[in-house]
Amino acid sequence: MKRIESVQNQKVKQWRKLHTKKERETTNTFLIEGLHLVEEALKDKSVIKELIISEETSIPAHWNVDDLSITYVTNEIMKAISETESHQGAAAVCAQSEQQEIVSWKKAVLIDAIQDPGNLGTIIRTADAAGIDGIILGDGTVDPYNSKVIRSSQGSIFHIPIIKRKLDQAISELKDQDVAIYGTSLQNGVDYRKAEIKESFALLIGNEGSGVNENWLKLTNQNLYIPIYGKAESLNAGIAAGILLYHCLGNK
Amino acid sequence: MKRIESVQNQKVKQWRKLHTKKERETTNTFLIEGLHLVEEALKDKSVIKELIISEETSIPAHWNVDDLSITYVTNEIMKAISETESHQGAAAVCAQSEQQEIVSWKKAVLIDAIQDPGNLGTIIRTADAAGIDGIILGDGTVDPYNSKVIRSSQGSIFHIPIIKRKLDQAISELKDQDVAIYGTSLQNGVDYRKAEIKESFALLIGNEGSGVNENWLKLTNQNLYIPIYGKAESLNAGIAAGILLYHCLGNK
Numbered sequence: 001m002k003r004i005e006s007v008q009n010q011k012v013k014q015w016r017k018l019h020t021k022k023e024r025e026t027t028n029t030f031l032i033e034g035l036h037l038v039e040e041a042l043k044d045k046s047v048i049k050e051l052i053i054s055e056e057t058s059i060p061a062h063w064n065v066d067d068l069s070i071t072y073v074t075n076e077i078m079k080a081i082s083e084t085e086s087h088q089g090a091a092a093v094c095a096q097s098e099q100q101e102i103v104s105w106k107k108a109v110l111i112d113a114i115q116d117p118g119n120l121g122t123i124i125r126t127a128d129a130a131g132i133d134g135i136i137l138g139d140g141t142v143d144p145y146n147s148k149v150i151r152s153s154q155g156s157i158f159h160i161p162i163i164k165r166k167l168d169q170a171i172s173e174l175k176d177q178d179v180a181i182y183g184t185s186l187q188n189g190v191d192y193r194k195a196e197i198k199e200s201f202a203l204l205i206g207n208e209g210s211g212v213n214e215n216w217l218k219l220t221n222q223n224l225y226i227p228i229y230g231k232a233e234s235l236n237a238g239i240a241a242g243i244l245l246y247h248c249l250g251n252k
Numbered sequence: 253m254k255r256i257e258s259v260q261n262q263k264v265k266q267w268r269k270l271h272t273k274k275e276r277e278t279t280n281t282f283l284i285e286g287l288h289l290v291e292e293a294l295k296d297k298s299v300i301k302e303l304i305i306s307e308e309t310s311i312p313a314h315w316n317v318d319d320l321s322i323t324y325v326t327n328e329i330m331k332a333i334s335e336t337e338s339h340q341g342a343a344a345v346c347a348q349s350e351q352q353e354i355v356s357w358k359k360a361v362l363i364d365a366i367q368d369p370g371n372l373g374t375i376i377r378t379a380d381a382a383g384i385d386g387i388i389l390g391d392g393t394v395d396p397y398n399s400k401v402i403r404s405s406q407g408s409i410f411h412i413p414i415i416k417r418k419l420d421q422a423i424s425e426l427k428d429q430d431v432a433i434y435g436t437s438l439q440n441g442v443d444y445r446k447a448e449i450k451e452s453f454a455l456l457i458g459n460e461g462s463g464v465n466e467n468w469l470k471l472t473n474q475n476l477y478i479p480i481y482g483k484a485e486s487l488n489a490g491i492a493a494g495i496l497l498y499h500c501l502g503n504k
Contacts, residue, residue, distance in 0.1 A: 129482055193503050232377050236406075238374075238488075239491060239494035242492075246478065
């Protein structure tokens with residue numbers, strides 16, 4: 001059992017650095033906080049490199065923390081490493097996923113430059129719920145290990161493979177595996193309810209403001225749009241992804 | 253043309269008070285900020301009681317601001333009344349909607365205690381996009397004139413009637429008008445894709461954590477659920493609303 005009492009401790013400084021993308025990429029790790037997220041991570045303990053528990057917190061009885069490295073810290077240290085206003089006394093350093101291959105995916109989501117962490121996290125959660133096999137992040141997409149993404153994903157970041165790839169390359173790989181690619185577009189394409197969706201599909205979701213890059217829309221099998229009946233100019237990117245993903249599942 | 257230079261001015265204090273729900277309810281007004289929201293409000297100028305422009309900002313040429321009360325303020329005042337980090341130089345005091353009647357609505361959304369402002373705003377935006385006639389907020393729902401709700405609604409707050417009502421009363425009124433009520437439930441009910449949706453419908457969306465109150469679920473025509481195929485425990489409330497709303501529209 002380790003115990004740290006000083007905010008000046010090197011480990012504490014190291015944990016705090018994980019709030020930056022640079023440090024996360026250098027170390028291939030990320031920091032999660034809160035009881036729910038730690039509990040989700042515990043479902044596959046191999047992702048947890050270190051559990052951090054505040055001295056005022058009891059580890060819930062149903063958590064299996066055998067073999068895990070646990071460090072106990074003061075309330076002050078937990079506050080210092082937490083990004084939320086009221087921490088829940090539990091945090092963990094986790095390993096980023098090593099999987100970077102598209103392996104026999106029948107259903108996928110491709111992300112083109114989603115910027116808002118809440119949107120990306122919600123899309124990851126929705127894709128998980130929909131039973132999608134994996135998510136591919138193209139250039140310009142917010143870091144999936146950003147704490148806001150992780151929070152909005154509600155732990156789904158641990159349930160579904162997330163890989164980074166140039167989107168033209170990802171589209172080509174998926175097509176080689178007989179996956180039909182459906183782009184999403186505000187102006188062009190067909191009403192999503194009139195398209196014939198293949199059982200094996202990948203949905204390509206675009207940036208909040210500018211949508212999917214025109215270059216990628218040219219590579220798809222078909223581009224879909226969601227009709228707008230009222231005075232709203234568009235749908236939120238996460239909402240559009242949810243409507244289309246569940247529609248593409250069909251009535252299975 | 254009015255001009256205010258001191259942050260201590262009574263009007264500035266009044267505007268800042270509109271960040272509280274109490275003051276908004278007392279005055280039946282609310283404050284919006286940002287070019288996009290003010291532009292949306294300008295589409296029906298009767299809602300704008302006062303336009304506030306910072307001295308460094310030019311009113312866009314395509315804005316029709318004739319007959320509007322305009323107050324010019326210093327950059328410092330605009331910063332003081334703004335809740336965002338970088339204000340855009342334009343704000344407005346708007347009148348809350350006076351409509352409190354359900355009049356010949358064919359399609360409605362009922363909200364039971366949605367707490368997160370971002371979720372409520374997104375649901376308002378989605379309902380607007382889907383061409384819904386009106387939204388009814390039950391007890392325990394976040395104030396729709398909260399600035400975060402307005403921002404996530406992307407201006408849809410100005411496009412669709414939003415009224416407050418006890419949900420049992422609203423359900424009864426809608427049923428009297430031959431509107432079928434569909435509840436949403438995590439556990440019970442039918443797979444939404446297998447339900448027969450009437451052309452005139454109201455969708456009842458529940459609280460992020462606890463869902464729709466059991467008492468209201470008993471009053472519906474049918475309760476729907478969205479199947480979860482992966483390891484996520486649930487869908488985000490806004491996403492669930494989006495999937496169901498667009499599904500209920502059918503292929504019109």
